Amino acid sequence: MPRVTISEPGKTPQPYRFKLERKTIDIGRGSDNDIVVECGSVSTKHSVMERIEGGYILRDNGSTNGIKLDDTLMDIIDLFDGMEVLVGDIPLKFELSKEEISVLSDEEFTSHQRRKLPKINDDAQEAPHRETRPATTSSPRANHRPHQPVVVQQSGGGFKTLMTFILMIVAVFAGMSLRHYKETNEFLLPKLMGGAEKSSTQESETPEEEAEPAAEE
Numbered sequence: 269m270p271r272v273t274i275s276e277p278g279k280t281p282q283p284y285r286f287k288l289e290r291k292t293i294d295i296g297r298g299s300d301n302d303i304v305v306e307c308g309s310v311s312t313k314h315s316v317m318e319r320i321e322g323g324y325i326l327r328d329n330g331s332t333n334g335i336k337l338d339d340t341l342m343d344i345i346d347l348f349d350g351m352e353v354l355v356g357d358i359p360l361k362f363e364l365s366k367e368e369i370s371v372l373s374d375e376e377f378t379s380h381q382r383r384k385l386p387k388i389n390d391d392a393q394e395a396p397h398r399e400t401r402p403a404t405t406s407s408p409r410a411n412h413r414p415h416q417p418v419v420v421q422q423s424g425g426g427f428k429t430l431m432t433f434i435l436m437i438v439a440v441f442a443g444m445s446l447r448h449y450k451e452t453n454e455f456l457l458p459k460l461m462g463g464a465e466k467s468s469t470q471e472s473e474t475p476e477e478e479a480e481p482a483a484e485e
Contacts, residue, residue, distance in 0.1 A: 270324065271363040272317070274355075276307055288368060293317040295355055296329075309333045309356030317347070322377025324362070326353060333357065334384060341384040 269285040272293070276282070284303050286293055294301040296314040305314070311331035318325050324347040328334050334341045336354040345353055349364040364372070 269365075270368060271365075272303065273361040273363070274303060274305055275359045275361070276305065288319070288371065291319050295360075296331075305355060305358050307356060307358050310358060311356070314355055320377075320380065322375040323347065323372050325380045326355075326360075326362075328384065331356070343382045343384045344380045346379050346381045 269287050272284045272286070274282050274284070284293075286302075293303060294313065294316050295303045295305065295310075296312050297305055297307065297310045298312040301313070309332075311329070311333070313329050314331040315326055315328050315335050318327060326335055326345045326347055328343055333356040335345060336342065337345050347353075347362045349362070349369060352359055352361045354360070
């Protein structure tokens with residue numbers, strides 16, 4: 269039968285033996301455990317020793333102080349003959365007889381050993397991408413400014429604006445010409461050009477005023 273020896277401070281080491289057929293062995297401070305460890309570093313339901321194919325493992329039950337192998341916190345520890353681990357701060361020694369080792373060697377063993385991962389705090393889980401901002405003594409509202417949209421100026425914007433303005437002028441002139449043609453049956457553009465030439469001719473033909481003779485004394 270596998271032998272588990274618990275060494276509590278100030279007490280004689282206490283051995284426990286179990287049959288190979290036993291599937292689980294509960295270890296903890298609570299009185300309903302198979303192995304009761306009366307120590308403050310041990311949780312009520314601290315860990316469980318499990319019989320698996322080819323051997324045994326020790327699994328942590330989410331205890332406060334965990335289980336350790338060579339001072340390393342573990343989730344699961346593969347147990348072998350002569351191994352000593354820590355349950356909380358209490359040493360636990362695991363031993364097998366030669367007959368038990370022979371029986372277990374005929375079975376195929378798969379390692380379950382796994383280190384305990386560090387806990388992630390609640391704030392990091394809720395906001396993993398939250399940025400840490402430096403502390404400030406000013407009011408948060410004092411420096412608050414409304415978000416201004418970023419205007420991206422594309423090349424050729426001025427040319428497009430000019431073309432749009434020209435097209436608007438052409439459209440307005442075309443509308444005026446069409447309206448004038450319907451009312452007078454004449455095109456507006458030749459009339460405007462003719463009026464401009466006539467005005468220019470009149471200005472050039474106007475004689476200059478002669479200077480009045482100086483008054484005789």
